[in-house]
Amino acid sequence: MPDQPRVEFRTAPERYRHWRLATEGPIATLTMDVDEQGGIVSGYELKLNSYDLGVDIELYDAVQRLRFEHPEVRTVVITSGKPKIFCAGANIRMLAASPHGWKVNFCKFTNETRNGIEDATAHSGQTYLAAVNGTASGGGYELALACEHIMLIDDRSSAVSLPELPLLGVLPGTGGLTRVSDKRHVRRDLADYFSTRAEGIGGKKAVQWRLVDEAVPRPRWDETVAERAAELAARSGRPQDAEGVALTEVSKTRDDDAITYDHIEAKLDRDTGKVDISVKGPQNDPPASIAEAEARSAEFWPLAVTRELDDLILDLRTNETELGTWVFRTQGDPAKVLAYDELLLNSKDNWFANEVLHYLKRTLRRLDVTSRSLIAVIEPGSCFAGSLLELALAADRSFQLAGVFEDKNPDAEPATITLGDMNLGPLTMSNGLTRLQTRFWGDEAGYEAAAKRKNEALEAEDAADLGLITFAPDDIDWDEEIRIATEERASFSPDALTGLEANYRFAGPETMETKIFGRLSAWQNWIFNRPNAAGPDGALRRFGTGQRAVFDRKRV
Amino acid sequence: MPDQPRVEFRTAPERYRHWRLATEGPIATLTMDVDEQGGIVSGYELKLNSYDLGVDIELYDAVQRLRFEHPEVRTVVITSGKPKIFCAGANIRMLAASPHGWKVNFCKFTNETRNGIEDATAHSGQTYLAAVNGTASGGGYELALACEHIMLIDDRSSAVSLPELPLLGVLPGTGGLTRVSDKRHVRRDLADYFSTRAEGIGGKKAVQWRLVDEAVPRPRWDETVAERAAELAARSGRPQDAEGVALTEVSKTRDDDAITYDHIEAKLDRDTGKVDISVKGPQNDPPASIAEAEARSAEFWPLAVTRELDDLILDLRTNETELGTWVFRTQGDPAKVLAYDELLLNSKDNWFANEVLHYLKRTLRRLDVTSRSLIAVIEPGSCFAGSLLELALAADRSFQLAGVFEDKNPDAEPATITLGDMNLGPLTMSNGLTRLQTRFWGDEAGYEAAAKRKNEALEAEDAADLGLITFAPDDIDWDEEIRIATEERASFSPDALTGLEANYRFAGPETMETKIFGRLSAWQNWIFNRPNAAGPDGALRRFGTGQRAVFDRKRV
DSSP states (O other): OOOOOOOOOOOOGGGOSSEEEEEETTEEEEEEOOOTTOOSSSSOOOGGGEEOHHHHHHHHHHHHHHHHHOTTOOEEEEEESSSEEEEOEEOHHHHHHSOHHHHHHHHHHHHHHHHHHHHHHHHSSOEEEEEEOEEEETHHHHHHHTSSEEEEEESSSOOEEOOIIIIISSOOSSSHHHIIIIISOOOHHHHHHHTTOTTOBOHHHHHHTTSSSEEEEGGGHHHHHHHHHHHHHHTOOOOSSOOOOOOOOOOOEEOSSEEEOSSEEEEEETTTTEEEEEEEOOSSOOOSSHHHHHHHGGGSHHHHHHHHHHHHHHHHHHHOTTOOEEEEEEESOHHHHHHHHHHHHTTTTSHHHHHHHHHHHHHHHHHHTOSSEEEEEEOTTOOEEHHHHHHHHHSSEEEEOBSOOTTTOTTSOOOOEEOOGGGTTTSBOTTSSBHHHHHTTTOHHHHHHHHTTTTOOBOHHHHHHTTSSSBOOBHHHHHHHHHHHHHHHHHSOHHHHHHHHHHHTTOSOOOHHHIIIIIIHHHHHHHHTSHHHHSTTSHHHHTTSSOOOOOOOOOO | OOOOOOOOOOOOGGGOSSEEEEEETTEEEEEEOOOTTOOSSSSOOOGGGEEOHHHHHHHHHHHHHHHHHOTTOOEEEEEESSSSEEEOEEOHHHHHHSOHHHHHHHHHHHHHHHHHHHHHHHHSSOEEEEEEOSEEETHHHHHHHTSSEEEEEESSSOOEEOTIIIIISSOOSSSHHHIIIIISOOOHHHHHHHTTOTTOBOHHHHHHTTSSSEEEEGGGHHHHHHHHHHHHHHTOOOOSSOOOOOOOOOOOEEOSSEEEOSSEEEEEETTTTEEEEEEEOOSSOOOSSHHHHHHHGGGSHHHHHHHHHHHHHHHHHHHOTTOOEEEEEEESOHHHHHHHHHHHHHTTTSHHHHHHHHHHHHHHHHHHTOSSEEEEEEOTTOOEEHHHHHHHHHSSEEEEOBSOOTTTOTTSOOOOEEOOGGGTTTSBOTTSSBHHHHHTTTOHHHHHHHHTTTTOOBOHHHHHHTTSSSBOOBHHHHHHHHHHHHHHHHHSOHHHHHHHHHHHTTOSOOOHHHIIIIIIHHHHHHHHTSHHHHSTTSHHHHTTSSOOOOOOOOOO
């Protein structure tokens, strides 16, 4: 694949080429109808409802909009607009032609979107129903697996399958194995057999083996899907009469050296391989009530800044792979950040506050699984408090200035950080713990000592003693220490850093989500990189050529 | 590295070249004093107490013998016989010159031995104490991390370190990252810093950061080590007056086509890439008491067969990488197997029974993490009952003949399997569950239904209905089905199979051990395989040449 054009993640339903989003009262239908000629890069056709990053960007957009713009929607039916095929998964020619990094980043994003579908089901009262009206193979079945309920049309030809291993010599890359065993509880030997059978399994056996929830004959299909959708909708706690909040386009300017939004500015430093990211706190006090916040819609600071952060992460991850270190700074009034946090946390029963909180949670999780070194730099004038303190807690290392910059501004208030309620519960990582709990995993006393200081502005020495930051250099050492940290980072093997960070960021318990990102993805990355898959005679490259792959038979 | 000579895992203290094993009452001392010229393959010198597979084979042997031959030993002190250096970890020149598969297999075995050290501490009353009397870097520190208590000499030069990332562009390969975060609870940002600092951390800071348990000045070193060893010994429940059981050499004949032991026979089929393994059940009834069993020492059937299985797994894994499928059969009287199991389970308080049980547990875990497809074939005359049924439960798929072979032996008793108490508790996998619990993860009712049939000989149809086997073909389909299953397996990408099996074998909860094998190992495998480490300009290959590595800076 030649140099890719810069990928843009912002889109809107009127620009979709591959999906149709329709709502009718509490039921939304997301119809996948991929435009074969609409690949995000050239060189392949998206046959059989197969997808590439461009198709998945639209799906992600739709899933987001359903939560914010459609409070009335309680069930989302995912189905296909093509006859006999639900979805053939990721496009193989695209995968075969893509460089290793593109494949891995693509899988990560699709994984996040599927986790987002489960998040909507679990936390938003929007339950996803897979109406598999034709064969679902590979990533197509994995998309269904992310849904709460899977219906398969029973027509003697439609089946679900994970043909990656037998046909392509790779693994399902979007959580398939983990969801088959840990979500649907398919028995391990049946799962093994299923995953080696390219043609898949349909009908009653698919139900019996728990691969799907029901197999429905064609004559009763539409009626049964509607019935099931209504049943799922009836269980929802979504509001009766709320107005949606329009996700107007995030305003952004982008060139080779900078990405600038209303609240976030990123400077791209190609010489040192880093990005300096500065996040502005709110300028004003929060609205007096959540109703007023809702009225501000996409301008409401927590939503606006989260959308910008989300877009920035995706843009940098995809378009700037050589910038290996992201340095986070904040700027503003910590009290105002905490005031916004308080408004949200006091309004948890409000659907909009709930959506904003979970969106922030998901976006910070996106940061956790980003394969870049994250460094937080805490200086006078910053506002690392509550929700914005999560950026420092997500970082691999943090530096807080002890005292002030004597030369530049001797009268400034020293830099502080402030723990708030936002750090003590709602913003869980994918391991199910908060970043603070993960930080103090196995150190209950350390956790308690830190949590007790909630709402207190902590200067560097205190923050260091409490274990909330890594280093607290003073004015004299400051520039040098930060320079060394970032330069050193740029000198290490990018691959080893990725592996190190993927291990240290997730201490403690594992969940399906950490298994998908930690275990399954790591194995898939390895396999993607092996000659048996990606070499000139490998299965991925030979697929569709009529030639069989040549394998080195050594087991590793 | 040229074709390796066949590796042999059987050894004994009198043949050690790298370790000294000394016992004095309840304290054993294992002194690492590596013979520089004693590499298991040629081409490198084992400087600075660095190790290769040969060094670790001796360590494994010592750890095993301590449990069986030394019931009196309650503390094992691991220390170095070289001045100023404890252990420099895996030999870099060996790693740089090794093919990918050798590196991965070597790391797996060293991991298993370190898990075995923790198993001795947890279950055998033999607590390991790392007396780090010089610098411990990389695998050297990881060896210390496997010990319950880490003492570091405080002499201003000795330190512990994980220099893999900064020096070699890889990750610590023997559980280092996982143990630092999940066992020792080093805070994630400190762990990140530590793992990028090639020179490591010593003295008080190492204690403060929890990297070691105490730093002891040289003048008080010997006395403090002795004191700590005695304290740990005092906590042990090892017996006062038991005699050890000598682990006499396992008898084995080995050629290109077969490996034959007293109770196990393996036929190596290079054309089809499989190994047919046949395990014989006990010929006679078990001894009347555990005391009599102890008197039989290494001849006691459960111990003898476990030792053979252990050696066979290691031999095949290391020497026969192209034989990708292992087919297990058993032969004998199920009632006798169950009788032996009963003797062991009724004698759990006996130290010898305890050792045999945990050894069987560890050996089956070795099978679980083996990167080969495992198939169990259950025919008339077999004895898949209790402990031997675990072989079928560990398999990726199992086949049980429905009925008998009408042509060959129409009057035979049909094949059966029998669940026993041995399947319901003691033989946990590394995820902390039994193989039966893992099989029915998320299916409580299925588990209960199966467990209720304990001690009942189940023919194929029953076993299939209960979900205890995968397929139950009859006489007519038998040969064909098994042939297809093994041939098909041989046609798939060996890498993809390895990844698939590593995911499906471990449903449910994760432990430090599954994290090490599933998450950390997968990342390490990926990194080992990347040009940034293993390419001609990669860090691993360039180490020690005076040239810096050249990295592709793209983050993946």
